[in-house]
C-alpha cells in the first residue's frame with residue numbers, strides 16, 4: 001500500500017524547502033507547481049485554451065506563456081483567477097493522478113504530493129494525511145518579497161489568493177513550524193519520517 005502524504009501551506013511558507021528534505025530522504029515528491037508549468041508548455045492544448053480565454057497578449061515571442069503578465073492580471077482580479085483555475089486545473093489533476101498511479105505501480109511506500117492549493121482544490125480526499133508547513137504571516141510576507149522581488153502590495157495580493165494559513169493549520173494532520181532555521185525544520189520532517197517507518 002502506498003501512503004500519500006499531502007504537503008501544503010501558504011505561498012512561501014516553505015513547501016519546497018520541506019519537499020527537498022523528503023527528496024533527500026529518497027521519498028518521491030509530486031510537485032504541483034512543476035506540473036502546472038508542464039501543462040502549459042508551448043503548443044499544448046491547455047495553453048491554447050488559456051490564450052483563447054485571455055488573448056494573444058499573454059504569449060511571448062517564443063510561444064511560451066507570459067507568466068509574469070498573467071500573474072499580474074489574475075492576482076489582481078478574482079474572476080480572472082477563477083477562469084484560469086477552471087481552464088488549467090483539469091489538466092493538472094489528470095497529470096497528478098497519472099503520477100500517483102505510476103508511483104503506486106513502482107511500489108513506493110510513501111509519496112508526497114506538494115501542492116499549494118491542496119485544500120482549495122479538494123485534494124485532501126485522495127491523501128492519507130496532510131502536512132501543513134507554516135510560518136507567521138509577517139515572516140511569510142518578508143520571505144515572499146525577498147524571494148520573488150514583489151512589492152508588499154503584490155505579495156499581499158498573492159497571499160490573499162489562497163486560504164489563510166491558520167485555516168489550513170486547523171485542517172492539518174501534521175504541522176511543520178518553518179519559522180526558525182532550515183535545520184530545525186529538517187529535524188521535524190526527519191522525526192515524522194522515522195515515526196512513519198516505525199509504524
Ligand SMILES: CC(C)(COP(=O)(O)OP(=O)(O)OC[C@H]1O[C@@H](n2cnc3c(N)ncnc32)[C@H](O)[C@@H]1O)[C@@H](O)C(=O)NCCC(=O)NCCS
Pocket residue numbers: 010011012032033036066067068070071074081084085088092115116117158161162
Ligand atoms: C498565474 C501564473 C501564470 C503565475 O506564474 P508565476 O510563474 O508568476 O508563479 P508560479 O506558478 O511559480 O506560482 C508561485 C506561487 O503562486 C501561488 N499560486 C499559483 N497559482 C495560484 C492560484 N491559481 N491561486 C492561488 N495561488 C496560486 C502558489 O503558491 C505558487 O507556489 C501561475 O501561477 C499559474 O499558472 N497558476 C495557475 C495554476 C496553479 O493553480 N498553480 C498552483 C499549483 S497547482
Ligand SMILES: Nc1ncnc2c1ncn2[C@@H]1O[C@H](COP(=O)(O)OP(=O)(O)OP(=O)(O)O)[C@@H](O)[C@H]1O
Pocket residue numbers: 009010011012013014015016017018033116143144146147178179180181182185
Ligand atoms: N527556515 C527558513 N529560514 C529562512 N528562509 C527560509 C526558510 N525556509 C524557506 N526559506 C526561504 O523562504 C522562501 C520561501 O520558501 P519556499 O520556496 O520553500 O516556499 P514555498 O512554500 O515552496 O513557496 P511557493 O508557494 O511559492 O511554492 C525561499 O526563498 C526560501 O529559501
